[in-house]
Amino acid sequence: MAEIEVNGGRVVYEFVGPEDGQVVVLTPGGRFSKDYPGVRPLAEALAAGGKRVLLWDRPNCGASDIQLFGRSESHMRAETLGLMLKELDTGPVVVTGGSGGARDSIIFTMMYPELATRLAVWSIVGGVYSTMSLASVYILSELRTVRSKGIEGIMEMPGLAGSWPDLIAANPRNKDRLLAIGAGEFERVMNRWLDAFVPKPNEPIPGVSDWEFEGIRVPTLIIRGGVGDFDHPKRTSMEVHCLINGSRLIEPPWPEDAWESSSAARDAGTGNIFDPWVQAAPVLLDFMNEPDEISAA
Incomplete structure (x- = not known):
């Protein structure tokens, strides 16, 4: 490796x-x-x-x-x-x-x-189903959490394998990286990434x-x-x-x-x-x- x-x-x-x-x-x-x-x-x-x-x-x-x-x-x-x-x-x-x-x-x-x-x-x-499902799994929960609990809440979010706490456990540097990104920038990026998971008739894949x-x-x-x-x-x-x-x-x-x-x-x-x-x-x-x-x- x-x-x-x-x-x-x-x-x-x-x-x-x-x-x-x-x-x-x-x-x-x-x-x-x-x-x-x-x-x-x-x-x-x-x-x-x-x-x-x-x-x-x-x-x-x-x-x-x-x-x-x-x-x-x-x-x-x-x-x-x-x-x-x-x-x-x-x-x-x-x-x-x-x-x-x-x-x-x-x-x-x-x-x-x-x-x-x-x-x-x-x-x-x-x-529609698959794309909106991914929005729920990877974006919407993050937005709800960061808005209510800040970046600290993101670091404690439960979820599927590959959750933010999993990423911190696998690589302790990621805690400081998330803190440096901060709640404001995290929310801005999640909102931008969310657009890919809004189903559109001219997008066969998100x-x-x-x-x-x-x-x-x-x-x-x-x-x-x-x-x-x-x-x-x-x-x-x-x-x-x-x-x-x-x-x-x-x-x-x-x-x-x-x-x-x-x-x-x-x-x-x-x-x-x-x-x-x-x-x-x-x-x-x-x-x-x-x-x-x-x-x-």
């Missing part, structure tokens, strides 16, 4: 796989760490296929520093990744991610087209307009969302497929109800939401290893 400073904040990262392998960035969803169950098995499967996988704790995830800037939280993370890759001198990379990591990966590819050779995404968030997808011009693989997956609707993966010229939409390599089943397993303490991801390794490796002329066909 290593650290690098980007935009005044430290980012924790590591590489998995052979040093001479093609670099693949793997980004999980939510505010979950690179060490969240289910992420590393996919990284190790890709590494076994000869890839050098970059795992990273995005800002506001895992052991990295808390940061608050940018048009949305995903735009902030995309900028962080771009600057980090330039500093690490990786050259262009294959960009992959699921759930919120799919959104981060899509935006990164739009912002840094020179750093992406291919894009593969799955479990894409979109639609905070990204239809026209912006024209900026993705690399071979793109999209794994279709499950029929009953309200958090990552089938419709959204099909909309994104329609908007990315030349993209390929494939059937999921896991059971149709994988998200619902893995969510139930997490709640029962018998599994985790990203456990099915490792099943995508074969199709991802096939996609990464295709000649460019086949991917562009």
Whole structure:
């Protein structure tokens, strides 16, 4: 594990796989760490296929520093990744991610087209229910808390894995960083980030307009969302497929109800939401290893 400073904040990262392998960035969803169950098995499967996988704790995830800037939280993370890759001198990379990591990966590819050779995404968030649900999980509770209890209340907020107290526990620097940000700036940023989660007819995914997808011009693989997956609707993966010229939409390599089943397993303490991801390794490796002329066909 290593650290690098980007935009005044430290980012924790590591590489998995052979040093001479093609670099693949793997980004999980939510505010979950690179060490969240289910992420590393996919990284190790890709590494076994000869890839050098970059795992990273995005800002506001895992052991990295808390940061608050940018048009949305995903735009902030995309900028962080771009600057980090330039500093690490990786050259262009294959960009992959699921759930919120799919959104981060899509935006990164739009912002840094020179750093992406291919894009593969799955479990894409979109639609009214999913988008408003994220507003509730990541923004609205924060706004209510900071307005009533100040920044000290934010540091004590209960929540899902990846809550602000979790970030402080994983990285004690984050307590001072939150105090330095203060209640006023925290509230201003949350209000700006909230806009991405207001459903809009011209935004198939939160905070990204239809026209912006024209900026993705690399071979793109999209794994279709499950029929009953309200958090990552089938419709959204099909909309994104329609908007990315030349993209390929494939059937999921896991059971149709994988998200619902893995969510139930997490709640029962018998599994985790990203456990099915490792099943995508074969199709991802096939996609990464295709000649460019086949991917562009």
